[in-house]
Amino acid sequence: MSTQRPLLTTTAGAPVGDNQNSLTAGPRGPLLLQDYQLIEKLSHQNRERIPERVVHAKGWGAYGTLTVTSTEVTKYTNAKLFSEIGKTTDLLIRFSTVAGEQGAADAERDVRGFSIKFYTEEGNWDLVGNNTPVFFVRDPYKFPDFIRTQKRHPKTNLRSPTAMWDFWSLSPESLHQVTILFSDRGLPVSPMHMNGYGSHTFSFWNDAGERVWTKFHFKTKQGHKHYTNDEAADVIAKSRESYQEELYGAIDRGEFPKWTMYVQIMTQAQADALAFNPFDLTKVWPHADFPLIEVGEMELNRNPDNYFAEIEQAAFSPSNVVRGISFSPDKMLQARVFSYADAHRHRLGAHYEALPVNQPKCPVNHYHKDGLLRFFASNKNIEAYYEPNSFDGPVEDPRFLEPPMEVHGLAKRWNHREDHEDYKQPAALFNLFTAEQKQRLFNNIAGAMYGIPSFIIDRQLGHFEKVDPAYAAGIRAALAAMDPQHEANKTEKDVDAMALHPVG
Numbered sequence: 001m002s003t004q005r006p007l008l009t010t011t012a013g014a015p016v017g018d019n020q021n022s023l024t025a026g027p028r029g030p031l032l033l034q035d036y037q038l039i040e041k042l043s044h045q046n047r048e049r050i051p052e053r054v055v056h057a058k059g060w061g062a063y064g065t066l067t068v069t070s071t072e073v074t075k076y077t078n079a080k081l082f083s084e085i086g087k088t089t090d091l092l093i094r095f096s097t098v099a100g101e102q103g104a105a106d107a108e109r110d111v112r113g114f115s116i117k118f119y120t121e122e123g124n125w126d127l128v129g130n131n132t133p134v135f136f137v138r139d140p141y142k143f144p145d146f147i148r149t150q151k152r153h154p155k156t157n158l159r160s161p162t163a164m165w166d167f168w169s170l171s172p173e174s175l176h177q178v179t180i181l182f183s184d185r186g187l188p189v190s191p192m193h194m195n196g197y198g199s200h201t202f203s204f205w206n207d208a209g210e211r212v213w214t215k216f217h218f219k220t221k222q223g224h225k226h227y228t229n230d231e232a233a234d235v236i237a238k239s240r241e242s243y244q245e246e247l248y249g250a251i252d253r254g255e256f257p258k259w260t261m262y263v264q265i266m267t268q269a270q271a272d273a274l275a276f277n278p279f280d281l282t283k284v285w286p287h288a289d290f291p292l293i294e295v296g297e298m299e300l301n302r303n304p305d306n307y308f309a310e311i312e313q314a315a316f317s318p319s320n321v322v323r324g325i326s327f328s329p330d331k332m333l334q335a336r337v338f339s340y341a342d343a344h345r346h347r348l349g350a351h352y353e354a355l356p357v358n359q360p361k362c363p364v365n366h367y368h369k370d371g372l373l374r375f376f377a378s379n380k381n382i383e384a385y386y387e388p389n390s391f392d393g394p395v396e397d398p399r400f401l402e403p404p405m406e407v408h409g410l411a412k413r414w415n416h417r418e419d420h421e422d423y424k425q426p427a428a429l430f431n432l433f434t435a436e437q438k439q440r441l442f443n444n445i446a447g448a449m450y451g452i453p454s455f456i457i458d459r460q461l462g463h464f465e466k467v468d469p470a471y472a473a474g475i476r477a478a479l480a481a482m483d484p485q486h487e488a489n490k491t492e493k494d495v496d497a498m499a500l501h502p503v504g
């Protein structure tokens, strides 16, 4: 053993003489309260956990780069990271499942999070997306309710398929995402074998002050690979950490996963002429009308050195945009602009963006002051601690001012289910599937519904019927194969309940 090893110290820097034996009165004890080294050790252990993310608690992350391969997009945005071919921007990515807690198995059927923090020269841009281009709800008022149904039942502390299907069957806007979730795409074999989507409609703006609407896509270069439910059960029986093993292992071996980044663009005139609301998160934009425009290649090439410091403490927020990229009227996006930074202040502390993993790689000058995690030094210019000031403190620059966004309409709680077509896009997706893919979809849904009250099954089948009669028939047949007595076993209570809650 080397004699050059560093000295073990307390957190205050005092060298420790003995890290094996606690301080006691006599060899058999008791302990002395003045053994502050022992107390420090135990107290630190008690504080090793921070609140897990309220959703997307289980995750896997890595560092990488975005390299620009086409500058077509510079017509629409002055965002520096897209400005020239060959330009690279460092990034951090965190993939996740939505519902499971930190210890949940990786190979579970669920939507996957796809969060990217681009460390651009003009600040951090966070694209906090999923591996699906749509979402279950379109009004953020319903997000906490939806998440309740994905988490544990208050009494049984078990996941509740009844709650899930009850909510979905009362929320037909979920059909598109439900169809994706129970299709092959709902269970990728690893984070490398799935696409990523910004999902919402965002906006781009340029030096001329023009704004267009945009959607972000990341297409996997590894190809799509999926588990069936049975295959996933085998994987989970052997390892609950299969995604961590796959992602960490690939990067460790130098097999760097890659995605091609694309955008779709829509002008305001196109938005006005569209048959559906382009800001509705339950809808995709048809690629035939809004073709994918290539932007660059994303590569993941470095594993973090410390999972807690760099992945658990990573804070991604849709509110982090940079010049040239902004929001849209999408109500869900606007709620998220509030919700994430609020969650980070609770989960990590007020100055969470000063943590190394969240810190921008460009100069940061603000007037926010004290609070938790205030470990960064004061501005050298000590007199400039308010704004405006006469002491050369940081100032605004109108070049970064976003062009005005037109908003109009009466302020009211608009019914988000009026004027929305919930069945057409799920039908288009359903009809893209091969016969085998459809059969797996039917089986997956039947398996997930099995055992819940019949009136909820019937209400949900009513929605599938409206998507495509073959969709409902397929699930009905799969259910019958699992439970030939299903119809005969319907209770009077089920029939009454169905009358109370018909398909809307």
Ligand code: HEM
Pocket (backbone or CB within 6 Å): 052, 053, 054, 055, 056, 059, 094, 095, 096, 112, 113, 114, 115, 128, 129, 130, 135, 139, 140, 143, 198, 199, 200, 314, 315, 316, 332, 335, 336, 339, 340, 343, 344, 347
């Ligand atoms: C995580 C809220 C919808 C993707 C979170 C977190 C909150 C939250 C509070 C935990 C943040 C943290 O502690 O770091 C909401 C609200 C939503 C919403 C209020 C709707 C109104 C969405 C949608 C997507 C999405 C539509 C994808 C398109 C994610 C991802 C994470 C996350 C990927 C994990 C971020 C990470 O890796 O740290 N969400 N969410 N969420 N959400 Fe949402």
